[in-house]
Amino acid sequence: MDISRRTALKLKPIALSGIALSTLFFSAYSFAGEWRGFSQAQARSFFNDPMQTTPNNTPTDNQYISLMLQPEYYTDWDEGSQSFTFVGMIRVDEHDEERSHNDIREFSYLKADVDWELKAGVSRVFWGVTESRHLVDIINQTDFVENPTGDDKLGQPMAQLTLLRDYGNIGLFVLPYFRERTFRGPLGRLGPNVDTENPIYEAKNEEEHGDWAVRWSNSLGPVDIGVSHFDGTNRQPILTFEPVLREIPTIRPRYDLIEQNSIDAQATLGSWIVKTEMLHQSRDREGNGFGFVGGTEYTFVGVLNSKYDITLFNEYLFDDREQQTFQNDLFMGMRFVFNDASSTELRAGTINDMDGEGAIASMELSTRFANFWKVSLLGRMFDDTRLEIPPIDVTVPASISGTTDLLVTTDGETVLATDQDDYVQLTIEHHF
């Protein structure tokens, strides 16, 4: 039983009772609710065979077709002060059974008053200002199998109280249930083959360990700043070989308890935007760590007397916490907007490791046609990218290194490599 079904089953009673309750509650009102959303066909083609061998030694054809549907429903009443939002998603992949997954991204009720708001249910919250990496965005778990950039997030059950005050906004978050990160299956690509059936939790009550967070944000002149504190289970797992009661060790995700303090700030200074995110994380188990992303954004509006805008991004990434991809990296990105009423846009970016250990480059062109259709073409390349697995006592058998894209380096470290995963992706969406 794959992880998505396991999590979905646990959410089912909550969702069902929520639906029942809301139907009773809402039937008393007549409201103009709205359905919206999109369906998607996505084709991925990988240039190379995977480093791994698949079970039964049958290689896939390096092409993956998947279909996705994201329905959304929204309604409000009481002059907009009360509202309900639903966002769901389901994806079906032709080869990867873990990529075939579904999620309730949002299922929440919102009550808004003049100086406070209360949100309850499953929802998504975004914290952050940087482009290359959303370092401090911790509330929601990353749906990694959906998108390897980490831009897509799983829904998080929560109760959120926001107080709007003169000295800023205070957000209080109670996060009663933990969502595990999604990873590809044995037949999938991009990222390691993680044994999501056997996670390791530092918290005794595992996913039912309640987490909480608090955030203050305000605008002071040209500076927007947010300061946050999070206490609970780390959304980012440490990948480790701790064996289960089986003969073959697998890569298991370990979710440690952490306390994290972070600052995110942006200064709008004339044509320049300067931004930063930084965090300090402390763990009972492994000690402290510090992460930082900082950079600039500059937009050339109407270049060469045209309608085109070009925005240039530069960011530096640092992270000394355990098992991080971006320990000392430089990001350079560009966004080219055609302003042509079809929302045609070209995005390109590279992240280069300053220690000479790897690079990722992406380019994406997207546009709309016939009002309801969006098409995008994406290319992504990996060069020598690595991720360390904590060293283990047991020798990694060839059958494991085959299925998990592992490398054992000359100094005995076990390292993940994704060099074989360069790909091209075509996405066609129908919006309604």
Place this chain on the structure above:
Amino acid sequence: MDKQSWKKSTLSLVLVFASGLLQQNLFAASDPKIDAVMSDLNAKAESFSDVRADITFIQKNEGGAEKVIKVRSYTMRAGKLAKNIIVASFPPDLKRISRLAHGSETGVDELWVFQPKNRRVKHLSPQSNATYFLGTEFTMEDWDVQQPQNLFKYDLRYLSSEGCGEQGEAQTQQCYVIERIPKSKFSGYSRQVMWIDSKLLRTYRIDFYDKQAVFVKTLRFDDYREYAGKYWRPSVLYMINKKTGGTTRAIWTNYQFNNGFVATAFDPINLDRYSLMQTSLKEDPIDDEDAGQLPMEVNQMIEASKSILNSLMKAIKSLGN
């Protein structure tokens, strides 16, 4: 008169003449016509607290087909400053994308954009005022254009008076022709010339000149109607962009004044929630002319994308050889 009094009177004559000349040079600050226009507009500005409207843009690029974009606009006034939210509603992939602007004394508006895909509210640089809005010929700063109350953001100069009126009608109204120069250095324009009628202070036309003082755009206001017994608003704005060769027709409907908007609704932290609100009014039904022009079956979509990818892969591989 004796010699002394001749000198005195000559001197006083010269002084009067000189001060007259000085008055001419300062008329930008003390021109009674500009003062009258400004005080009239200021009186009008304070008389409504908020307004909302639906806008349908019909964009036509040079030699291209027409494209429709629909948005809702909400404006709230506090004295002479205004806050405005625009929420896109059509095409459906633009739904909920919203822009928030806070007007400021200096004429440099603060801008935020809400990206529904990842629930992110982004604070933009003031440079973005000169960006074209959703691909139309209107830039973000052109949004102010139909609010004559925002004239404090410009330096004004009276040019002339002439007959004017709506297009296709007899030009029987008396218009002031006023030059206005944006005070903000982030404006995309060096100057603008506006035609505003002297009686009801309705703008009929604005010509725009870019930073190189080249005449680039002209905007016409048509089909003025009276709302709530005193507010005149145009129903059609027609922007012609000589630089790009494109035109945009913006049709404003469903004006509603004094809805009781609260100030917190225009706070950037609430842009997420406010972008969803429909208000109690139903949206205009979607223009379904272009819907379903590509009636591909799902299987066909899969096959098509597979073959596209295959040819792409072949092309890329052959390039590599």
